Amino acid sequence: MATAKRYSSVRIGYYLFASAVFVATIFALFQLAGALVASLVLSFLLSPIINFAENRGVHRVVVVLGIYLVVGGLLLLLVLVVGPILSTELQRLTQEFPTYEAKLAELLINIRASITRRLPGVEIPELYPYLKERIIGTEGFELTSMMSRLSGVFSILTVAVLVPIITFFFVVDGHVIQKAFLRMIPNRYFEMAVLLISRIGNALQSFIRGQLIDALYVGVMTTIGMAAIGLPYFVVIGIFAGLGNLIPYLGPIMGAIPALVVMLLTPGWFTGANILIVAIIFAVVQFTEGTFVYPLAIGKSVDLHPLVVILGITIGGQLAGIVGMLIAVPLVSIVKVIVEVVSSYLKSYKIL
């Protein structure tokens, strides 16, 4: 079409400029980007509940406000009940960290000594400083610094104020936002954009919802199991196990490391019987998760090759430390979901 051709470069320029401004704004306001992503995830989680209630004649706004009230109440309860446990656990961990560190250093020195004793002539470097530098970096590892780094990205205020508000509008006015976006799409790409948005949305929704349900299950069950056998720091161990579960293959192992470390460093806990009990609990949680929860919650899995998982974790660790290791694989999975949808789609339009 002549008119379309005449304006196409101007139009492309306009769209590029508009999207560049949009992306730049989002990245400039890193906190806003975090809040937007969190709101999107939350609205994905809330939408089935809201649809269920709407089917029974309750208005969406009422449902969302009701959910906010209930969740607010539950959070308050959680803060009142779990909060003190978690904070004392974290405090104890930070206080006792130097002692644990010293114990670990001693342990490693002993290991090195025994190796050199048994295998004379083998030169191995000082294990402890080497490992410490490898794992944690030179600036040192402190739980508080990790927390502050997290909260730098995601200040408490943002989470508490911005996220519920944005989520509210996503849930209640999501269609209006989408419609406004589609209005900017040229006619030629309108149908493609409509189907693409809906497919990406569906894929992301089921993926994120499934992952979170799965992680929640593992976290809660591990916490209950550890609390039942009386291992200290059970809440922290549960949280790590749940978060670790977001990573395929390596996640369950990484999630079990805190439990092992706690056992190793708590006097009287590092015995064969105890290790067996903890291993059985982790195995039972993993087994029930794999057989019952995963098929129900996630169903169709996003298969990542083990090599991709390892590379993702390594790169994530290099870029952003422990937080990066946790975020990397879910991010890669999300990117994979999007790329798969887009490429299959572009193929059906004979663009690819």
Next chain:
Amino acid sequence: MQVVPLGGLALTASRAKYSMECMKGDNRMKNPVWAYIFRSKSDEPTLVELLSALPIFEGLSRTQIRGITRLLHERTYAKGETVFNETEPGAGLYIISSGRIAVTKQIEGGEQFELAEFVEGNFFGELALIDEIPRSATTTALETSTLLAFPKPDLDRLIERQPQLAVRILRNLARLVAQRLLQANRNLEELQRLLPKEG
């Protein structure tokens, strides 16, 4: 009769007439501020009337149709612009609010063969509401046309949120498809009856 853009007044006087006028004229309000103020009041009844005349929205209440109007995407196509191409995955239904749309199919040799022409108040592409079936023909605007798109994802959302309403639409859709299938069967029978005579 000259229609005065006074929203409510003109509407109560003769709603049908007013809406007919609305559909045609775009330049009835030159001042953008006033056009904006009267926009929702004047456009909505027009749209509701347009939609309630369609077989897919048969049996829906005015309130429900008003809800549907909020879902629709209004799109303007220039003369000669393609709405969708043959073989592309179908995204949804289009209702013609103004203008003319040609339905063409490519026949062997690459020639375009015109199957039908749709005008204001017609709709097309309804099979895409059932599934992302590849489009069976190409549709092109014969003049500047305003279409109201009703994409499948929006119907899917309606199925999740307001199943009773969605079932009505789906039943109407099924009836349309059934009618067309019957017609196709009849045509086929007729062709079969003609076949031995010729061959």
